[in-house]
Amino acid sequence: MALREIVVDGDPILRKISRPVEKFDSKLATLLDDMAETMYLDNRGIGIAAVQIGILRRIFVVDVGDEHGKLEFINPEIYEREGAQLYLEGCLSCPGKNGYVERPERIRVRAQDRNGEWFDLEAEGLLAICICHEYDHLDGTLFIDKVVELTEEQIAELEAEEEEE
């Protein structure tokens, strides 16, 4: 495994559309391992897309610290979205920035694993947020494009809700 360098906002590659993965080989496995290692370094991130290390392929890895552990998504398709939730997001490619983004409360996604096998997953809460955030990277969208401006009262309310949970 090896650490890869994170591409940061301003680099035009982050705005490009990633291409589907066709070969499920040892090169892909190494890429997935490297992505995870890069994400876990210093507990920096809960998700990383291949484009963030300069690879324009439809791949991302997430680990939000729940019972699912590390999840790998290749050629994913989010085919159901339900509800809405606001969360203060950040991104490895946008250091020092964060902002509230509205995402679905619950999603269904299908994707391939590192062996090319299709799987189906229902996700909610933070996992749904994280998957949607990474999914956006595959089409050149960053969370900073979607930040909603909130009043101080709305932010205080959201923070109070989060403390209750």
Ligand SMILES: [Zn+2]
């Ligand atoms: Zn990101």
